[in-house]
Amino acid sequence: MTNKTNSAEAHPITVEVVRNSIVAYADEMGNALCKAAYNMMIYEVRDFCCGLIDTKGRMISQNRGGLPIFLADLGVAVEDGIKRWGLDGFKPGDIMIMNHEVCGQHLNNVVIYAPCFVDGELVAFAANRAHWVDIGGMRIGFGSSLTTEIFAEGLQMRSLKIYEAGVRNETLWQIINDNVRFPHACLGDMRAQVASCQLGARRYGELVQRYGRATVEACIDKVWDQADIKVRSVIEQIPDGVYVAESALDNDGRNLDQPIKIKTTVTIKGSVMSVDFSEMNPQTHSPLNSGKSGGIAAARVAFKAITSPDLDVNEGCFRALEVIIPEGTIVSAKPGAAIGLWSIALPTTIDTILKALSPALPNRIPAAHKGDMGGCSFYGFREDGSRFLLLNIFGGGWGGRPSEDGEDASVSVCQGDVRNSPVELQEIRYPMLVEEHALREDSGGPGAYRGGLGVKITYRTLVPSKVTIMCERTKVPPWGLNGGGNGAHNVAVIRPQEGVERIVYKGTEIPLAKGDCVTFLTAGGGGFGPPETRDRDAVANDVAQGFVSPEKAKDYYGWRATASAPSSLSA
Numbered sequence: 001m002t003n004k005t006n007s008a009e010a011h012p013i014t015v016e017v018v019r020n021s022i023v024a025y026a027d028e029m030g031n032a033l034c035k036a037a038y039n040m041m042i043y044e045v046r047d048f049c050c051g052l053i054d055t056k057g058r059m060i061s062q063n064r065g066g067l068p069i070f071l072a073d074l075g076v077a078v079e080d081g082i083k084r085w086g087l088d089g090f091k092p093g094d095i096m097i098m099n100h101e102v103c104g105q106h107l108n109n110v111v112i113y114a115p116c117f118v119d120g121e122l123v124a125f126a127a128n129r130a131h132w133v134d135i136g137g138m139r140i141g142f143g144s145s146l147t148t149e150i151f152a153e154g155l156q157m158r159s160l161k162i163y164e165a166g167v168r169n170e171t172l173w174q175i176i177n178d179n180v181r182f183p184h185a186c187l188g189d190m191r192a193q194v195a196s197c198q199l200g201a202r203r204y205g206e207l208v209q210r211y212g213r214a215t216v217e218a219c220i221d222k223v224w225d226q227a228d229i230k231v232r233s234v235i236e237q238i239p240d241g242v243y244v245a246e247s248a249l250d251n252d253g254r255n256l257d258q259p260i261k262i263k264t265t266v267t268i269k270g271s272v273m274s275v276d277f278s279e280m281n282p283q284t285h286s287p288l289n290s291g292k293s294g295g296i297a298a299a300r301v302a303f304k305a306i307t308s309p310d311l312d313v314n315e316g317c318f319r320a321l322e323v324i325i326p327e328g329t330i331v332s333a334k335p336g337a338a339i340g341l342w343s344i345a346l347p348t349t350i351d352t353i354l355k356a357l358s359p360a361l362p363n364r365i366p367a368a369h370k371g372d373m374g375g376c377s378f379y380g381f382r383e384d385g386s387r388f389l390l391l392n393i394f395g396g397g398w399g400g401r402p403s404e405d406g407e408d409a410s411v412s413v414c415q416g417d418v419r420n421s422p423v424e425l426q427e428i429r430y431p432m433l434v435e436e437h438a439l440r441e442d443s444g445g446p447g448a449y450r451g452g453l454g455v456k457i458t459y460r461t462l463v464p465s466k467v468t469i470m471c472e473r474t475k476v477p478p479w480g481l482n483g484g485g486n487g488a489h490n491v492a493v494i495r496p497q498e499g500v501e502r503i504v505y506k507g508t509e510i511p512l513a514k515g516d517c518v519t520f521l522t523a524g525g526g527g528f529g530p531p532e533t534r535d536r537d538a539v540a541n542d543v544a545q546g547f548v549s550p551e552k553a554k555d556y557y558g559w560r561a562t563a564s565a566p567s568s569l570s571a
Contacts, residue, residue: 010218014211018219022061023312025126025203026050030063033128033196038188040429041131041391044421048130050196051313052204053078053113055087055122060204060220062313065417069346071300071313073103073293074127077111081159087122090115093166095194099135100158101335104291105342107135107154112162112193116201118208126200128193132186133389136179139287139340141377141389143470144508145253147287147338155179163194181387224316231307232271232320238360242267245356247348248476252286253341253506259475260288260330262348266356273307274322275299275353280329287340288330294339295331298346299323301413302353306361343373344472347412351478358481363402367451367481367526370396372472372490373412374522378512380465382431390430392421394520397444397452397487399478400528405538406452407525408439431462440488440521442549446556447484447527448534453547454488454522461512467494471505473523484527485556493519531556 029050037043049066051059057079062071077098098111113127134140137154139147147153155176162169176190177183208216242265249260265276277299283289303321304313311317325332330345351368358365375393382388395409411418423434435458445451471490478487495501497515504510512518539557542548553559 010215010222014215015219015222018207018211018216019223021207022052022204022220023064025200026052026061026063028203029126029128029196029200030065032199033130033192036192036195037130038185038192039133040421040425041133042189042192044419044425045393046418048128049074050128050200052200053125053127055082055124057082058315060124060314064312066313067414067418068301068416069294069297069343069414070129071297071304073105073297074111074129076293077103077129077159078113078125078127081113084159090122091165092117093163094161095163095197096159097157097162097190098159100156101150101291101339102158104293104339106340107137107150107156108132110135110190110193112190112197114194114197114201116204118205118213121213123208123213124204126197126204128196130189130193132180132189133391134181134186136181140181140379141391141468142375143377143468144340145286145288145470145506146508147340148285149336149338153287153338153340162190182389224314224319227308227311227314227316228319230311231317234307235268235273235320236271238268238357240268240270241360243356243360245352247352247355249288249345249348250472250475250505252284252288253470254286256506260284260345262345262352264349264352264356266353268360272320272322273303274324275303276324277329277331278324278326280331283328283330283333283337287338287342288344289333289337289339290331290342290345291339292325292327292332294342294346295325295329295349296323298331298349299353302350305354305413306357306364341470343414344470346414347371347373348473350413355479362482365481366401366406367399367445367447367484367528368478368487369398369406369413369525370454370473370487370490370523371412371478372396372523373414374490374520376459376520377468378430378432378459378461378465380463383463388430390426390432392426393418394420394455394457394522396454396490396522397478397524399481399525400445400447400449400451400484402528403449405450406444408453409455410452431465433460433462434458435460435517439547440524441546442552443488443521443524444547445478445480445485445487445524445527446531447480448529448531449484449527450534450542450548451478451480451484451487451525451527454524456519456521458517458519460517461514464514465512466509467512467518468509469504469507474505478523478526480526481528483530485531487524487526488521490523491521493521495519532558
């Protein structure tokens with residue numbers, strides 16, 4: 001490999017070229033993945049991330065719009081492969097597949113990565129993680145709380161070569177094909193992931209060939225150093241101290257009477273922030289656990305939101321963060337634990353980290369947001385006998401902020417820029433009818449700045465089917481700050497064609513007859529500041545828009561109808 005410079009010193013112009021190139025490559029990987037993927041969780045919802053990883057498992061770059069809770073684990077997957085194979089164990093044309101529990105999350109999140117060679121030298125890896133609709137085992141879709149160990153949750157593959165020197169491993173391919181419920185979609189998604197990684201490896205190789213490895217890596221080091229300097233300058237403005245907050249999840253999905261403790265301790269010392277999870281709830285006998293990377297991801301999401309929300313993601317963004325995370329908690333479960341609901345605890349954990357810092361950052365921390373990873377899983381068989389699985393995610397309200405209302409109908413802080421599937425596509429692809437998808441009136445917590453609104457979405461079944469429901473934060477709703485009120489909590493309502501309507505918070509494989517309806521009411525954000533100080537015109541507008549009912553406007557804000565602010569609105 002030719003090094004086109006005699007010095008590894010990073011010229012400022014070259015640094016900027018490399019900075020923008022490595023992010024552009026990750027974005028291009030994401031675009032290629034979306035265009036070729038088979039399931040809507042990838043090409044519509046965008047439940048994936050793409051990135052470049054160096055030969056030490058460090059994050060060179062990640063695509064814009066990648067899931068925030070994937071901030072900690074692409075490098076983990078590659079690093080584990082390096083330990084297994086050694087750097088000299090990779091060859092051009094190799095493609096690795098990885099979803100083992102060492103990654104710390106449910107097995108549906110499959111990593112594909114490819115080595116990048118330049119003139120015979122391994123210089124980096126291109127990697128992506130994407131949600132497969134199925135990975136075998138007893139779990140179908142989202143939300144099942146039935147498993148007690150990971151071996152019931154599907155196939156595990158630990159840095160196996162699905163392609164070796166460009167030749168497909170037919171045995172491994174057949175094993176996957178024969179052990180998932182939707183092999184056409186899963187193997188199609190894998191091919192899309194492979195193409196994405198090959199593209200990323202090729203692009204990075206072109207960059208190295210242009211400037212030389214030493215120069216490119218010097219530029220990357222400079223980019224990381226600059227991110228680190230910016231992050232530390234923000235931390236230094238936070239008063240030194242130890243900040244503690246506690247909240248809870250409803251339960252683990254099995255023992256419904258036992259709340260799950262979420263406790264975080266945040267320490268600011270100079271230019272370093274540490275997040276301590278030592279007092280988190282012990283791991284459970286249900287799948288509401290994650291591996292250690294789950295806790296690290298939660299800490300990274302909160303940390304980046306505070307210190308560098310506008311910076312592209314790279315390893316330098318997290319040098320100033322220390323995470324204390326002993327083995328055996330719900331965010332650092334021991335090997336063998338069920339982790340199918342790995343992400344459920346993370347939004348509340350992030351909210352709790354931010355809550356701990358609210359006294360130190362009173363003008364920056366919002367009230368709590370919807371606080372769950374809300375979504376639905378409907379599944380069964382079409383009239384022609386073929387299987388279907390409808391997966392979708394739901395938005396909810398974000399907390400009111402020190403200077404404005406919370407956002408409406410937005411996904412959780414863990415999900416970043418992911419989207420819900422369009423109603424029209426759901427109805428085309430699956431035997432379901434979406435009867436309503438609307439903002440949920442009165443769901444935002446009252447405050448000087450109101451919490452964002454949740455949504456109301458109703459599905460009607462067109463064939464007999466089953467649904468899994470996992471509502472969270474129903475006993476500890478999204479909290480307000482500085483005198484603001486709580487937001488409405490999550491709930492689901494089943495309205496059968498025959499029988500009595502019932503409220504459901506958690507349930508796995510609930511049978512539905514043809515024509516039954518399920519309505520999901522998602523949580524609103526907490527309010528910020530005393531409700532009585534809310535601007536009168538803002539209250540009147542809330543009523544006029546149907547965001548707040550006249551009755552609640554009166555109760556919360558002392559509002560009265562006037563000629564310019566009607567007391568009621570037609571639907």
